[in-house]
Amino acid sequence: xxxxxxxxxxxxxxxxxxxxxxTDQIIPARFLKATEREGFGDNLFRDWRYDVEGNxxxxxxxxxSTYAGKILLAGRNFGSGSSREHAVWALYDYGFRCVVSSFxxxxxxxxxxxxxxxxxxxxxxxxxxxxxxxxxDPSTEVEVDIDTQKxxxxxxxxxxxxxxNAYKKENMKNGxxxxxxxxxxxxxxxxxxxxxx
Amino acid sequence: MEKKxxxxxxxxxxxxxxxxSGPDVFFIDKHFIHEVTSPVAFLxxxxxxxxxxxxxxxxxxxxxNVPTVDQDKTIKxxxxxxxxxxxxxxxxxxxxxxxxxxxxxxxxxxxxGPELGITQPGMTxxxxxxxxxxxGAFGAIAFGIGTSEVEMVLATQCIMQSKAKKMRITxxxxxxxxxxxxxxxxxxxAKISAAxxxxxFVEYAGSxxxxxxxxxxxxxxxxxxxxxxxxxxxxxxxxxxxxxKGKQYSPKGEEWDKAVAYWKSLKTDDGAxxxxxxxxxxADIEPMITYGTNPGMGIKVKGNIPSxxxxxxxxxxxxxxxxxxxxxxxxxxxxxxxxxxxxxxxCTNGRIEDIRSVANYVKGKKKADNITAWIVPGSxxxxxxxxxxxxxxxxxEAGFELRQPGCSACLAMNDDKIPSxxxxxxxxxxxxEGRQGPGARxxxxxxxxxxxxAVKGEICDPREIF
Numbered sequence: 001x002x003x004x005x006x007x008x009x010x011x012x013x014x015x016x017x018x019x020x021x022x023t024d025q026i027i028p029a030r031f032l033k034a035t036e037r038e039g040f041g042d043n044l045f046r047d048w049r050y051d052v053e054g055n056x057x058x059x060x061x062x063x064x065s066t067y068a069g070k071i072l073l074a075g076r077n078f079g080s081g082s083s084r085e086h087a088v089w090a091l092y093d094y095g096f097r098c099v100v101s102s103f104x105x106x107x108x109x110x111x112x113x114x115x116x117x118x119x120x121x122x123x124x125x126x127x128x129x130x131x132x133x134x135x136x137d138p139s140t141e142v143e144v145d146i147d148t149q150k151x152x153x154x155x156x157x158x159x160x161x162x163x164x165n166a167y168k169k170e171n172m173k174n175g176x177x178x179x180x181x182x183x184x185x186x187x188x189x190x191x192x193x194x195x196x197x
Numbered sequence: 198m199e200k201k202x203x204x205x206x207x208x209x210x211x212x213x214x215x216x217x218s219g220p221d222v223f224f225i226d227k228h229f230i231h232e233v234t235s236p237v238a239f240l241x242x243x244x245x246x247x248x249x250x251x252x253x254x255x256x257x258x259x260x261x262n263v264p265t266v267d268q269d270k271t272i273k274x275x276x277x278x279x280x281x282x283x284x285x286x287x288x289x290x291x292x293x294x295x296x297x298x299x300x301x302x303x304x305x306x307x308x309x310g311p312e313l314g315i316t317q318p319g320m321t322x323x324x325x326x327x328x329x330x331x332x333g334a335f336g337a338i339a340f341g342i343g344t345s346e347v348e349m350v351l352a353t354q355c356i357m358q359s360k361a362k363k364m365r366i367t368x369x370x371x372x373x374x375x376x377x378x379x380x381x382x383x384x385x386x387a388k389i390s391a392a393x394x395x396x397x398f399v400e401y402a403g404s405x406x407x408x409x410x411x412x413x414x415x416x417x418x419x420x421x422x423x424x425x426x427x428x429x430x431x432x433x434x435x436x437x438x439x440x441x442k443g444k445q446y447s448p449k450g451e452e453w454d455k456a457v458a459y460w461k462s463l464k465t466d467d468g469a470x471x472x473x474x475x476x477x478x479x480a481d482i483e484p485m486i487t488y489g490t491n492p493g494m495g496i497k498v499k500g501n502i503p504s505x506x507x508x509x510x511x512x513x514x515x516x517x518x519x520x521x522x523x524x525x526x527x528x529x530x531x532x533x534x535x536x537x538x539x540x541x542x543x544c545t546n547g548r549i550e551d552i553r554s555v556a557n558y559v560k561g562k563k564k565a566d567n568i569t570a571w572i573v574p575g576s577x578x579x580x581x582x583x584x585x586x587x588x589x590x591x592x593x594e595a596g597f598e599l600r601q602p603g604c605s606a607c608l609a610m611n612d613d614k615i616p617s618x619x620x621x622x623x624x625x626x627x628x629x630e631g632r633q634g635p636g637a638r639x640x641x642x643x644x645x646x647x648x649x650x651a652v653k654g655e656i657c658d659p660r661e662i663f
Contacts, residue, residue, distance in 0.1 A: 017511045017514070018511070018514075018515050018518065019511055019512060019515040020391060020392070020490075020491045020515060022491065022627075022629045024608075024627070024629040024630070024631060024632050025629065025630060025631075028631055028635070029261075029608040029609060029610045029632075030609065030610055032233050032234075032261075032262075032610065033233070033262060033274075033276035033277055033279075033280055033610070034236075034237075034276070034280075035236035035237070035240070035279055035280055035283045036236070036237065036240060037237045037240075047630065047631045047635055052617070052635060052636075075511055075515065076392075076511075077391065077392040077395070077425070080391060080392065080425060080491070081327065081422075081627060081629060082326075082327050082341075082608075082627075083234070083325060083326060083327040083329075083341035083342060083343055084233075084234065084325075084343075085234070085325075085343035085344040085345060086344075088343070103392060103395070104395075105392070105395060105425055106361075106395050106396060106425060106426075106427055107327060107340075107341055107342070107343065107422075107427070110343065110346075110358075111343035111345070114343055114345035114346065115343075115345060165218055165219050165220070165359070166217070166218035166219060167216045167217075167218060167219025167220060167357075168219065168220075177345065178345065178346075178349055178356070178357045179241075179245070179247075179345070179348060179349050179352055179353070181357070182222065182349055182352065182353040182355055182356075182357070183247065183352060183353060185213070185214065185222060185353070185355070186353070188213060188214055188222075189213055189222070189224070189353055189354065189355055192213040192214075192224060193224070193354075196210075196224075
């Protein structure tokens with residue numbers, strides 16, 4: 001479904017340097033039992049965020065008021081495992097619009113682009129720079145500009161370019177999804193099917 | 198002529214259109230749906246006022262959250278029940294074939310597709326589940342998709358996907374006794390890491406792969422996603438054709454001959470180029486087990502948990518966090534570790550061959566007192582065969598508890614949960630934190646190793662109590 005348009009996002013950053021964060025951590029399977037896309041943000045990182053009694057775990061970054069923002073800076077191989085789009089729904093519902101990592105799992109990245117969370121892949125070196133800057137000053141802001149495909153650490157002006165294909169870029173900028181596009185191709189799909197029969 | 202890989206041949210034949218500087222509009226032959234990742238897709242279709250384009254190309258079954266006891270009764274868990282009811286309602290409304298709870302072909306979606314002959318060589322197959330890669334064992338392009346894409350397939354029979362890079366993993370030679378296809382794939386993932394194939398579609402080849410049964414091939418393709426691959430596939434051959442012949446949805450008569458002639462063309466051309474290749478020797482592979490919280494953290498059962506030597510920064514921190522969760526220390530041996538639960542089942546190892554392997558091993562033996570042993574067939578068909586072959590009796594005499602088909606303790610969406618802090622040796626596919634229940638500690642292994650662990654009560658090499 002349509003989502004917020006993405007142009008320039010300037011925000012403080014929530015750092016989560018753990019590597020190989022799988023989608024079972026982002027949203028455990030037992031919270032997938034919904035028939036509507038609502039309220040998934042409450043269970044984002046559930047088992048890292050809350051103990052078994054449901055009390056917030058103080059040492060987890062989402063429970064640390066020092067950090068906030070619409071950008072999640074994640075460790076390497078973020079989003080591995082299950083294809084559950086619920087993982088991205090949870091991030092979006094919580095308020096994240098952009099996830100930055102030096103490496104993303106494939107299906108997760110695709111799911112992000114399909115619902116309007118921008119996955120930004122940066123070099124491991126730049127990831128280290130960002131983690132260090134945010135640790136030193138949690139009020140540090142990062143700017144993500146989809147048009148120029150640039151991510152900038154505003155305090156120092158250090159920046160890096162990121163990849164996104166032209167089609168997805170247009171979609172993100174306009175808040176379009178693939179179904180709008182595919183439904184317009186009905187004739188071409190029919191032709192294709194006739195050609196195979 | 199251009200040399201093509203098997204993956205190229207199938208992919209290229211399904212591209213409706215290539216979007217300039219964008220993905221391909223990719224046609225889907227078969228679409229499987231289950232109760233967890235489909236309801237929002239149907240809901241969105243309704244909001245758009247769009248119907249299902251080709252209902253006959255979609256097949257549904259409830260598997261992820263279903264209870265594995267009392268399946269003939271109303272599901273107790275309200276949310277699970279609502280999801281299953283929604284699936285029924287959506288399938289009925291749109292004329293989609295549903296293999297419902299209790300019906301003859303109910304089961305895990307990746308078990309029933311092949312069983313019914315719905316899965317065939319050369320097809321493109323998707324499902325809102327990452328283990329859709331299982332179907333690649335038949336020489337199909339099969340992969341997991343998100344719910345937005347489920348909606349796309351329902352509405353247009355297409356998704357938007359960029360073609361993956363190509364990787365070939367060749368395993369040549371003969372497997373030693375006691376080494377199974379699960380060990381092959383755990384070995385490969387340990388070698389190339391849980392992210393080592395991200396961005397690739399993998400073709401498995403070589404004499405060791407060719408020697409495997411369809412069930413064993415499915416186990417390998419199933420876990421392709423655990424090294425980050427979009428999917429994995431194996432060229433179809435006589436083993437594939439023999440498996441499919443006579444299945445309910447397999448082509449019949451002349452159609453069969455035509456199909457086989459086409460399927461025989463589905464192989465990588467000599468000289469076709471892959472973006473990346475790996476070669477492994479089957480003789481180097483031993484029974485494997487995982488010790489950490491991603492499937493790349495695997496070692497041979499006789500091995501030691503790696504030390505932190507050479508690790509630094511977040512890599513080391515993440516590694517120690519993982520071992521801390523598991524209650525293990527770097528450098529220790531894994532053999533001899535106490536275990537509390539064993540689980541045989543899932544789309545990875547819940548097929549009849551897996552149950553036979555466990556039953557043959559435990560015949561006349563008893564599980565250890567400290568072990569709770571669950572065995573969950575992948576489908577009603579598997580369950581039926583297990584009864585007919587006398588396997589259930591053997592397993593029950595050995596102290597295993599047989600449950601009804603479903604995903605069960607693989608992801609613990611139902612009540613089949615491993616308690617916090619307890620150790621489970623499992624034939625499933627993921628050892629992520631909390632995967633089998635909050636705080637549960639999972640170690641992945643083959644059905645044979647799981648059988649041996651059940652008997653001994655601790656981590657052991659199945660070759661030692663043959």
